[in-house]
Amino acid sequence: MEYKDYYAILGVSKGASQDEIQRAYRKLARQYHPDINQESGAENRFKEIGEAYEVLKDPEKREKYDRYGSAWKAAQQSGGTPPPGYEDVWFDISGSPEEAFSGFSGFSSFFEQLFGQGGQRGGFWDNLRTGQPGGSQFRTMPGVDQEAILSLTLEEAAHGGQREISLTDPETGQSKTYAVKIPKGIRPGQRIRLAKLGSPGMGSGAAGDLYLHVELQPHAAFRLEGRDLYTTLTVAPWEAALGVEITLSTLDGSVRVKIPAGSSSGRQIRLKGRGFPDPKGGAGDLYAEIEIAVPKSLSDDERRLFEDLAQRSTFQPRAVETVL
Template identity: 45%
Template sequence: MKYKDYYEVLGLPRSATQDDIKRTYRKLARKYHPDLSKLDDAESRFKEVGEAYGVLKDTEKRAAYDRMGDQWRNGQEFEPPPQWDEGFEFSGADDRGAEDARFSEFFEALFRGEHAGGGRASTGRARHAAGAGRHNATAQEMEDAFSGVPNSTPGQDHHAKVAIDLRDTYRGAQRTISLETPVLDASGRVVLKSRTLDVSIPKGVYGGQHLRLAGQGGAGFGEGRAGDLYLEIALRPQELFRVDGRDVTIDVPVAPWEAALGARITVPTPDGTVEIAIPKGSGGGQRLRLKGKGIPASDPAGTAGDLFARLNIVLPSAGSEQARAAYEALRQACDFNPRAQFSGDLS
């Protein structure tokens, strides 16, 4: 994927005000409009300018884009940094870009694709969650929200993505999180306003799930209720464990004699250690299932995931005379051809 420097596309510095961006876009849109320009690349330039404006005119998109830094160059191979949108608080505003823009792969990856997080980036999921929250409103709140009375406007729902450790899903946790919300300063430049919240992470939460914090979204107008804050949970990368839904997998190194003769070994889990039995004659890549040892259920009626121990047979070094002698004795003692399936007519 190629990085797009939207500031370079518009010919503006990163310190440009929102008014600077609007004026420059209007000038370039006229210059490259396919119906007005005779340049061969007018249409592609027009679309490129439209996409840049679609991001930079929007306070939240621009702040999210700026958050990745300025170390990349236009056209450079690019991959979004891990958890680049963690702790970035979005409102429930519309996520459309410039009307005439056909969005690039770069735009889709950041604001609508798999790399995007809990706000603009996962608009469909967030709006679904927001809708679920609104269904819990009281009759009076619904009446106030749609009564048209100016002093009873409810606040917008907000969305953010937060990363937690895998062990937090096993035990639950109390965490203090920091969120940044983009706002315009007095000179029309985008700045980030920070706040911290104490959050209860429930046991059994999993990656992609949304937690609703009632009343922690945008402020209401007058007597209108505050919006809610929806936190999308992401799991930090784990050194030992891989997560698929509620199932967790760990690669377990075993010695050849443990695999051949069987053994009982201790392996780590996100919630402590467990002892597992290696069956006799186990092979590399074989998975042993520990039922119910994955991410716990989030409610009593739910089902916990499983923990899978994937066996990885590790060979001892033959660096000493004693080790080489042992390997030679093993070779002579075993009538073993690991490539027996290659023999015979393979045509």
């Protein structure tokens, strides 16, 4: 059988990763799809691309192809042992199967494995020689998977729910709306799979899937780390010094929080189980970091009180503690 360099067909190196092979296939399949590209030879090129991808995307098939070349399928069918003399199999498809294999011993079974019982003309052989499809295996190809970004607010990701998305068919320009279920507690980087909403298949081939990669929009009050939430709790100097109970907003409503007397900026108040929810149950923690805010302008009374405090207080904020 004429050797086909599947790597060259996809335009990748022999050491290409599976991701590189998939990206190359998607690009070329789109470029040469018969419904898009009407140029002469585009359909045959599309078939070659699909044939190459079907082999190289499968690690087991790829290993057989790398080892046995064009005889990889026969080697696979025979349990890994190629027919005798497979290394020398080169033939001109303009001739007959009998002429092509004349002079080689042990090829009758190999020929049957490749072209069917008895290696008769017609069917696959004539299709291969004439370039005609000749069967569903040439017209059937699964659609490729697609990817898109799904941008959610922190509340949407935490509480879950439903989001409507519109998908536009690049060929017809028509849009269709789908309701997407957002799982409770989904985190950035995770994916939502929408079965059969990727690129359509060819012939009876199944459509690919659409994967929505979740991204979170920046939040004005909270920062997410793992399943823990962080927020800033702003207090006045006298509240930090004397202690106070204040209201703090969470993802699930407001709670009362007690600020201990003598709290400095940077101190964290931990609210257990008030963080980002876990689909398996429970939630992370919420950490409220104290930030002491000083008034930008003072009234006359406020100024006198601060000046009096400065005179009376023995507190030394910049004193160096001696460690014994």
